[in-house]
Amino acid sequence: MPSNETLREMHHQMVRIRLFEETIQKAYFEGKTPAFDIAAGPVPGEMHLAAGQEPVAAGVCAHLRSTDAVTATHRPHHVALAHGMDMKRLAAEIFGKDTGLGHGKGGHMHLFDAATNFGCSGIIAEGMPTAVGHALAFKKQDRDDIAVSFFGEGAANQGAFHESLNLAALWKLGVVFVCEDNAWAISVPKEKSTAIANNSDRAAAYGIPGVLIPDNDPVAIYEAAGEAVARARRGGGPSLIEVKTDRLFGHFEGDPQLYRSKQEFALIKERDALRVYERRLIDTGVMTSQDAQATWDRARAEIGEAIEFARSSPYPEPASALLHVFA
Amino acid sequence: MAVETKRLLTTSKAISEAIAMEMERDPSVFVMGEDIGTYGGIFGATAGLLEKFGPERVMDTPISETAFIGAATGAALSGSRPIVELMFVDFFGVCMDQIYNHMAKIHYESGGALNVPVVVTTAIGGGYGDAAQHSQTLYGMFAHLPGMKIVVPSTPYDAKGLMTAAIRDDNPVLYMFHKGIMGLGWMTPNPRATAHVPEEAYTVPIGKADVKREGRDLTIVTLSLMVHRALDAADELAKEGIEAEVLDLRTVIPLDREAIVASVSKTRRLLVVDEDYRSFGLSGEVVSTVIEGAWGRLERPPVRLTYPDVPIPYSRPLEQFCLPDRDKIAAAARQLMA
Ligand SMILES: Cc1ncc(C[n+]2csc(CCOP(=O)(O)OP(=O)(O)O)c2C)c(N)n1
Numbered sequence: 041m042p043s044n045e046t047l048r049e050m051h052h053q054m055v056r057i058r059l060f061e062e063t064i065q066k067a068y069f070e071g072k073t074p075a076f077d078i079a080a081g082p083v084p085g086e087m088h089l090a091a092g093q094e095p096v097a098a099g100v101c102a103h104l105r106s107t108d109a110v111t112a113t114h115r116p117h118h119v120a121l122a123h124g125m126d127m128k129r130l131a132a133e134i135f136g137k138d139t140g141l142g143h144g145k146g147g148h149m150h151l152f153d154a155a156t157n158f159g160c161s162g163i164i165a166e167g168m169p170t171a172v173g174h175a176l177a178f179k180k181q182d183r184d185d186i187a188v189s190f191f192g193e194g195a196a197n198q199g200a201f202h203e204s205l206n207l208a209a210l211w212k213l214g215v216v217f218v219c220e221d222n223a224w225a226i227s228v229p230k231e232k233s234t235a236i237a238n239n240s241d242r243a244a245a246y247g248i249p250g251v252l253i254p255d256n257d258p259v260a261i262y263e264a265a266g267e268a269v270a271r272a273r274r275g276g277g278p279s280l281i282e283v284k285t286d287r288l289f290g291h292f293e294g295d296p297q298l299y300r301s302k303q304e305f306a307l308i309k310e311r312d313a314l315r316v317y318e319r320r321l322i323d324t325g326v327m328t329s330q331d332a333q334a335t336w337d338r339a340r341a342e343i344g345e346a347i348e349f350a351r352s353s354p355y356p357e358p359a360s361a362l363l364h365v366f367a
Numbered sequence: 368m369a370v371e372t373k374r375l376l377t378t379s380k381a382i383s384e385a386i387a388m389e390m391e392r393d394p395s396v397f398v399m400g401e402d403i404g405t406y407g408g409i410f411g412a413t414a415g416l417l418e419k420f421g422p423e424r425v426m427d428t429p430i431s432e433t434a435f436i437g438a439a440t441g442a443a444l445s446g447s448r449p450i451v452e453l454m455f456v457d458f459f460g461v462c463m464d465q466i467y468n469h470m471a472k473i474h475y476e477s478g479g480a481l482n483v484p485v486v487v488t489t490a491i492g493g494g495y496g497d498a499a500q501h502s503q504t505l506y507g508m509f510a511h512l513p514g515m516k517i518v519v520p521s522t523p524y525d526a527k528g529l530m531t532a533a534i535r536d537d538n539p540v541l542y543m544f545h546k547g548i549m550g551l552g553w554m555t556p557n558p559r560a561t562a563h564v565p566e567e568a569y570t571v572p573i574g575k576a577d578v579k580r581e582g583r584d585l586t587i588v589t590l591s592l593m594v595h596r597a598l599d600a601a602d603e604l605a606k607e608g609i610e611a612e613v614l615d616l617r618t619v620i621p622l623d624r625e626a627i628v629a630s631v632s633k634t635r636r637l638l639v640v641d642e643d644y645r646s647f648g649l650s651g652e653v654v655s656t657v658i659e660g661a662w663g664r665l666e667r668p669p670v671r672l673t674y675p676d677v678p679i680p681y682s683r684p685l686e687q688f689c690l691p692d693r694d695k696i697a698a699a700a701r702q703l704m705a
Binding site (some may be wrong): 078164 | 552555
């Protein structure tokens with residue numbers, strides 16, 4: 041069982057992720073109403089938000105240090121924040137500013153941060169081989185750092201998933217594969233894309249542990265991740281963790297979500313993991329409702345500052361588009 | 368007197384209509400891909416097909432491109448005529464082998480005995496902040512690899528006719544639609560993306576370019592969304608007395624070299640406008656075609672206005688700096704005339 045301090049810190053992470061995603065959502069729709077134009081406003085392009093999936097990021101990243109490598113997906117903000125990415129530089133990148141992580145070159149699906157050894161990809165499952173490579177380098181360098189690869193359940197049907205699990209298992213690399221099963225790959229439900237119910241079962245095919253967390257519970261995720269991370273650090277090889285989680289928003293912002301039923305929307309709102317977890321911490325005396333309120337206030341202030349930093353930062357020089365093709 | 372009203376369609380509706388008509392005509396045609404059923408395709412190219420033809424012929428797939436695009440090749444070898452969509456051209460890396468080593472080569476390797484009638488559809492192009500992995504055009508890369516036809520329509524009329532032709536073609540055809548020509552409600556409005564489309568089935572021949580605007584002073588060779596930008600630039604130039612001919616390639620493979628040479632022989636000046644990367648690609652091929660076929664007719668060295676050889680940046684000022692547009696086209700044309 042995590043300490044009360046850890047329980048509160050996970051709550052704090054979940055709160056700042058939720059507020060960050062809600063704030064980006066609002067900013068995204070600026071300039072896009074009444075007529076939605078994906079190219080308009082301060083944040084153009086596609087926007088994939090991770091509200092609902094906070095427990096996965098908070099529970100896993102609680103075990104990581106900044107030298108551990110993390111690879112994420114097209115839906116990367118929750119993981120980036122929980123792994124300690126500077127929120128200001130993240131926000132500035134999303135706003136396309138020169139002060140952003142990639143000086144505006146990457147955007148929200150292509151966040152790269154040397155300070156937290158973080159990377160992500162908009163190509164499904166393609167962050168997984170990179171995670172294997174990070175772990176390979178750690179092994180060669182005799183470091184006990186590990187790599188964690190986050191991916192959606194949709195990615196588990198790509199060749200890269202299977203190849204990465206096999207390679208990591210074969211070479212006994214310190215990788216933790218974390219499957220965020222939010223039941224949907226855009227409009228395609230899990231049961232229409234995947235021949236088995238639980239991706240954690242696929243671990244058996246590669247002779248590695250596969251753990252299923254059925255209910256988006258941050259504490260259960262924390263405990264499973266703790267074991268997998270410890271195993272990876274001591275040279276015990278990779279593990280696969282699958283979490284049944286919820287995507288509270290659309291696949292991307294502006295997604296009409298006609299493929300989802302009213303009952304489903306009601307259900308996921310009802311079981312919102314952040315609300316449930318906060319209630320539990322208060323009910324079990326881990327924190328008071330005043331503590332909770334203070335956490336929300338602190339996160340709101342942090343996000344306010346980050347967004348203000350992003351908005352007030354300058355855009356990169358147009359011709360700087362030609363820089364950084366080669367080292 | 369009754370006024371005859373011409374039916375207007377967006378490009379995406381024109382494409383889905385062509386597919387539906389061919390599915391009605393030929394029971395061996397079916398469609399598969401990610402989010403093409405319930406969602407109707409992220410870019411609407413398969414909207415309404417699931418309702419009309421059911422899940423046996425309109426199949427949502429897992430995110431397993433190597434498997435389902437390879438399966439299209441296999442199905443074609445065994446008598447089906449699959450249309451298979453892969454959302455964004457940027458994603459082809461994960462399944463390229465099935466395309467360029469299999470789909471594209473089997474007819475040749477079999478000494479002409481086997482046909483692979485697959486249509487692969489995908490969205491191309493940027494300009495809306497979708498960054499390095501969702502904005503490329505890449506037709507030049509595919510065109511480099513023998514064995515696939517490549518069509519790149521710019522208008523609703525051509526889109527329907529080229530889709531019909533692609534489905535009836537016995538070769539693999541890569542059908543690439545720019546997001547900006549589709550007439551989607553969530554993209555920047557483009558008046559040229561909605562136009563008259565006849566209700567009956569018709570084909571636009573694969574391999575034939577089309578003069579979208581006649582002119583005597585220079586030829587702008589281009590394709591896809593850049594046709595629209597070039598036409599806008601040509602309107603500007605006309606006000607200054609410069610008459611640009613806009614040649615819409617429509618097909619990359621086979622390239623209509625005759626039409627290119629004929630137009631440049633007439634105007635004696637060539638401007639190639641291309642949203643694809645600059646080097647080793649389409650724009651260079653067009654210039655070579657003109658050097659080989661109209662050398663003595665050239666008044667000026669050909670000019671290329673293309674995407675520079677850099678990954679596509681996210682931030683708006685960076686992306687706009689890289690992207691050819693109306694004003695850049697007009698400026699390049701003026702220079703060519705000066
Ligand atoms: C190789 C590849 N194929 C298709 C896509 C288009 N695409 C983007 S997100 C997505 C669904 C991903 O689902 P999942 O992996 O479950 O992640 P989620 O979006 O649910 O977080 C698809 C099909 C892509 N980006 N890359």
